[in-house]
Amino acid sequence: CRCRALLSRPAGALRARRGLAAGPEMHFGFQTVTEEERREKIYQVFETVAKKYDVMNDSMTLGIHRVWKDILMHKMNPCPGTLLLDVAGGTGDIAFRFINYVRSVRQRQLQRKLKHHQNLSWQEIFESYQKDKFNSLGDSQVVVCDINREMLKVGKQKAQHLGYSEGLSWVLGNAEELPFDDEKFDVYTIAFGIRNVTRIDLALQEAYRVLKPGGRFLCLEFSHVSNPLLSRLYDLYSFQVIPVLGEVIAGDWKSYQYLVESIRQFPPQEELKAMIEDAGFFKVDYENLNFGIVAIHSGFKL
Amino acid sequence: AAAGGLRRAGWRLWRGRAVVRCQQCPPLRALQASAALRRASDEHKKEPLASSSQQHFESPPAGHQPEQKPQGPHPSYTGQGGQESEDYESEEQLQHRILTAALEFVPEHGWTAEAIAEGAKTLGLSVAAAGLFHSDGSELILHFVSECNTKLSELLKKEQKLVQLGEAEKKPIDEFLRDAVEARLRMLIPYIEKWPQALSVLLLPRNIPSSLSLLSSMIDDIWHYAGDQSTDLNWYTRRAVLTGIYNTTELVMMQDSSPGFQDTWRFLHNRVADAMTMSNTASQVQSTGEAVVQGLMGAAVTVSN
Numbered sequence: 001c002r003c004r005a006l007l008s009r010p011a012g013a014l015r016a017r018r019g020l021a022a023g024p025e026m027h028f029g030f031q032t033v034t035e036e037e038r039r040e041k042i043y044q045v046f047e048t049v050a051k052k053y054d055v056m057n058d059s060m061t062l063g064i065h066r067v068w069k070d071i072l073m074h075k076m077n078p079c080p081g082t083l084l085l086d087v088a089g090g091t092g093d094i095a096f097r098f099i100n101y102v103r104s105v106r107q108r109q110l111q112r113k114l115k116h117h118q119n120l121s122w123q124e125i126f127e128s129y130q131k132d133k134f135n136s137l138g139d140s141q142v143v144v145c146d147i148n149r150e151m152l153k154v155g156k157q158k159a160q161h162l163g164y165s166e167g168l169s170w171v172l173g174n175a176e177e178l179p180f181d182d183e184k185f186d187v188y189t190i191a192f193g194i195r196n197v198t199r200i201d202l203a204l205q206e207a208y209r210v211l212k213p214g215g216r217f218l219c220l221e222f223s224h225v226s227n228p229l230l231s232r233l234y235d236l237y238s239f240q241v242i243p244v245l246g247e248v249i250a251g252d253w254k255s256y257q258y259l260v261e262s263i264r265q266f267p268p269q270e271e272l273k274a275m276i277e278d279a280g281f282f283k284v285d286y287e288n289l290n291f292g293i294v295a296i297h298s299g300f301k302l
Numbered sequence: 303a304a305a306g307g308l309r310r311a312g313w314r315l316w317r318g319r320a321v322v323r324c325q326q327c328p329p330l331r332a333l334q335a336s337a338a339l340r341r342a343s344d345e346h347k348k349e350p351l352a353s354s355s356q357q358h359f360e361s362p363p364a365g366h367q368p369e370q371k372p373q374g375p376h377p378s379y380t381g382q383g384g385q386e387s388e389d390y391e392s393e394e395q396l397q398h399r400i401l402t403a404a405l406e407f408v409p410e411h412g413w414t415a416e417a418i419a420e421g422a423k424t425l426g427l428s429v430a431a432a433g434l435f436h437s438d439g440s441e442l443i444l445h446f447v448s449e450c451n452t453k454l455s456e457l458l459k460k461e462q463k464l465v466q467l468g469e470a471e472k473k474p475i476d477e478f479l480r481d482a483v484e485a486r487l488r489m490l491i492p493y494i495e496k497w498p499q500a501l502s503v504l505l506l507p508r509n510i511p512s513s514l515s516l517l518s519s520m521i522d523d524i525w526h527y528a529g530d531q532s533t534d535l536n537w538y539t540r541r542a543v544l545t546g547i548y549n550t551t552e553l554v555m556m557q558d559s560s561p562g563f564q565d566t567w568r569f570l571h572n573r574v575a576d577a578m579t580m581s582n583t584a585s586q587v588q589s590t591g592e593a594v595v596q597g598l599m600g601a602a603v604t605v606s607n
Contacts, residue, residue: 075433076430076433077415077432077433077437078429078430079415079416079419079429079432081429082429082430109416186428186429186430187428187430211428212427212428212430213426213427213428214422214425214426214427214428214429214430214431215428215430215431216428216430216431216433282393283393283434298433300430300431300433300434302393302396302431
């Protein structure tokens, strides 16, 4: 609820720890802006890149982002009946993977059930097929929430194009103030989105609020590379190649410059872990992918 | 920065008291760790049941100021279902409870994350809580094995007490071993269909240290209650022999389809008898050998003279 968000305003200590000024000054890439300006600028960035978002992801990461998202899904290991909230999930990558995963798990479940039922009459077999045809997802659902209308539009078009219809909802909402009731979801994911949230602590508190007891928080995000050689190569690639790709493919140098700078400004793995613990999550852990280029943070509401 | 660090330290002290103790032991699997968990939960039971959740967490971190309470949404204040239980226990204890609840779903789902998810559901937690554990069900199996070993220990202790009080006869060694192994194997019967899967998971390289330590501590327990006080090579040979008997009997039980597992118990009877004969034979051979040597020495002395 909102009063809880107000109570947590003494997060000045949090911001001071992150080395930001106590006022409404925030970073936008390497620039300094106010909170409101930051929100607006980020909204504009994603409005412009929405149409070419997926193409750019593929070209910037050489397609490896698909592997990262698959790893996230395997880590989640959802069983049928899970309610997933995918925040900042604009174009639906995580949502589609979730549906595929749950569908295949459900298939295996049904096959196992049938194997156990030897000696069924034809009538019973017919009935079991009828029942399960309408339950191929096993009551699992995913809600895709994004603050940006354009990204949601692209996502809906993709869903239609790829043929995903059931178990999917699209909601316009702000990660710092989710339009959902308390304790509704089993899993909350935010893939490559938390970097763009202006008040990360609020987003984490909202995540805590909407999760059921026992629910899981998963965050896939670019993080800090500790290996110095790799870090130099990574910086070279980020600052020299990516904005150029942005200009060539999407016609937008500045958005991709912002993207690369925002990765550098984002707190490193341990700090994000501490912030997640502060929000009340237990068993918080992170897994580095590709030596820290990307990290998956996981926490439970216990 | 200092304030934030202190707040986090306070939080950890409060909620991590039992966790820290458990973190110093090896993970949940080994018998030693589960003994520690019971101590923690016994302590909680001794505290007055009427205490509210707030009272509880103020008392343990002695000398900690109330204003060190963490801010924002927190389990102890909301007092909702599964979260309230977190006040009285650590994460390890909650995991323990989830695994215990998951055991009843094993015959249907096997030793998998699905069984754990169903178990979590019965406790009022989300199915995502199964993510606390490995997806291959290792923790569930190790938990089950450790629980069975604990039950066996308690059973043997009770029997020993009866013998000490004079209410029961002291069993001969072979009968004692037979009964102990049979009692332990009978605990597998409800899960017998899925047990081969469990055995294969226990043999994964990741799980071998834990499963081996559980096995050896169980065998050690049985010999201890059998009255073994050897301090020489016998200590090792006895345990090795009993481990062999236990493992082979377990395997026989996997593919036994006789009513009431009669074939398995007969197999067990024969193996224990073999082991007894073997030890008798060994001592006989030793004494015969000594006699032969003495005879030869005597002959040599006679001849030399």
